[in-house]
Amino acid sequence: MTAVLPGRHRGRAVARLAGLRLLLGVPTVLLVAVGVFLLAAVSPFRPVYQYFGVGIFSASDADIAAAERSLGLDASVGEQLLRWLGGLLTGDLGQSLSMRQPVAQVVAERLPWTLLLVTLALLVSLVLALAAGTVAAWRQGGWFDRAVTAVGHTLEGLPPFVLALGAIAVFAVAWPVLPVAGLTDAGAAPTFGQVSRHLVLPALVLGVSQTPWLVLHVRASLLASLDDDHVAGARARGLPERLVVLRHALPTALLPFVTVLGNRLPELVTGAVLVETVFSWPGIAAAVVTAALAVDFPLLAALTLLSAVAVLAGSLVADLTVLLLDPRVDADV
């Protein structure tokens, strides 16, 4: 722990952290892309099968081979990787084999829906975690605390798709108040009302599935800071309990929470894949499944890049936030 640093020094530290992360981020992201190509290359799936669909069962070997040649699928992994990297430099993400449209278009059509879902889910889990975590720590050992801890630990072990199926069973089948699937009702235009109604279940499920780690962290962190000297001091001065918890204990407890939030981002991304699949949400995450099954190199690589960038950016933003908020933290880069 260092002394409070002057503002200029702090600004330089922020720039240094961002710059270094960027410098490390580019090769990391490229390494991830190369990894995807290599993994897909050793997978037993043949992309040309996806290309032909049911037509494969009446196609001749000569026609299958001709299609593989013409699509460049017969090239070695190295060649395909080089071609893809070359395209990347010129801003061409390539053509998606499974979606039959340019990768850039797939991303442009689907990314907004995923961003909407993930942002809302993050908001849901933030609000839930802060509220439940604070109350649980405040009334440590009470029935609410015991319930939150028990539910939190249970949810930790529950994959998001189980939660999703459970939510469908409850809110769509047993007590049908919410639509189960899709972006809108059948054939309806994607108006605000339509989309928001259809967004409720997937966003809640994704949000709740991410909550347990956060809520348990807020609780533990708040309990620790309630024991801090300055909190004890505030209590000793006879300040009301509400003020002590919310004004004195919570701010110190929340700083590490930002880091935890940043580190949860990969989970949020994988959670989105499962939740979008279950709820037929037409986002980008659902396309990952299709691309992987079809060994759709260009789409798979682009989506992997996208999630790698999201994860790196998330942790950078979290670290920068902590650095800016907490004078005790130094950018140890």
Next chain:
Amino acid sequence: MITLRNIVVPLVAAALVAGCSAPTAAPGEAGPAGDGTTMTLADGYEPDDLNPLLGYGAEGASKFYDGLYARDAQRTLQPALASGPATSSPDRLSWTVPLRPGVTFHDGSAFGPEDVVATYAAILDPARAATIRSSVPMLAGVEAVGDDAVRFRLSYPYGAFPARLTSGILPSEALEGGGPVSDLPVNTRAVGTGPYRLAEWRRGDTMVMESNPSYWGGAPSVTRVTVVFATDDNTRAQRTAAGEFDGTVLPPALARAVAQQSGLALREHASADYRTVALPFANPVTADPAIRAALNRSVNRQGMIDAFLAGQGEPAHHPIPGVLPEQVEPSATFTFDPAEAGRILERAGWVPGPDGVRVRGGQAARFTLMYPATDTVRRDLAQAFASDVRAAGIDVRLEGLGWEAIEPRMGADALVLGGGDPFDPGFKAWQLLHSSNAADGFNNPGSYRNAAVDAALDTALRAPDEAARTAAVKEFQRAYVADPGMVFLAFLGHSYVTRDAWDGYTPVVEPHTHGTTWGPWWNLQDWTPRS
């Protein structure tokens, strides 16, 4: 045989019939359709693309495209974008097709011979990787004849060539630029001459079709059709029962339950969609004619249909479906006769071993049967097959695999295959059983060779007229049944439910294709709201 599916389907069906708590439109009450000019359908399958060169609507009945010819309800070939029947040169190596005048594409451009030539030239060009290329192996070239006809050149005589011209025609502009057809914008934004044009396709969610007011066959009365993609059978059944859709495709048992509960009309269509056990000829057990003859007599085809297809289906003995009675040779069948199967095996020297499995010269009557692991119908049929032939002393080991794992082993292990073409069944039989297609891709995977079958199929494909062709197709069935190369099990029925608020429904025999393109809605452009 108790499988999870056998428990789940009746349970869901029972739940539906017992009256579920979901809000349900009362039978007869107007659904989402309102005045009948709009319709909402649910499909269990979403197309990868809308490009006819990649197989979209290859058998006709596509809502966005017309082929040169199409089938009517009696399966008779009718001119669509052609203006009349095709005429052939005396050697049947050249076919001239007159074209319908005054047709326009959805983008407003005029239809003409250049579009037909561009479409078929793209199919023929290997560099463009059109997946339907293998459906016209006889086609050598195409050229325009004046401004109202095209001429197709064949590399060998093919009597039923016009039957192979049902695939959609694209505007020549859409095909410009060369390169694989999978790169074309038309893959996701269909431009055809069909009765409907694409209004919106939200991938993974819905597709909206609008009627084409200037359709050459007359503007359709149902002006807006929304197709919702919902892959899970049970979800689709529940949503349909809740009144959300005007129709959908369902597995037979579920379709009956939904129809009973929701008041929707049940439509069960026969199809040419067979399931067969392909037997490899490189395997010493399945290559033995006695084993193949015995297998064909020891499977209880009707039993499988009753147990796994809710009775919706028809026993299959060869690839020619019974729904084409004029093409079926009545004598070409196998009777379910386990005792006879046993006698055949005895005569060939297969004697029961200590564990009940027959043995000949140290070789046990044992082979592996593969099936695609995710296909529950094929899994059920494979299990029933294994259990039936076990009674004859033949031991079948089952393996559920992905196609990637199946493909390299097709030459050595048996496999449950599906397919079927009700329009040109001779061609399908040729792909499946002619020796020239042995082990060519998924065609004739077991490498079946039979000179009499080859000769009959060659005669059928080259036949000058329908009568000669039919005679040869019947001859093929007799030759095949005398020396079966596979064990055909059943032709599947396809089941649908549809709201009975329109006139114009016409039953039809269907190809292997699933979903709402066919089904009751194959002639949707002719439907009118019931007043």
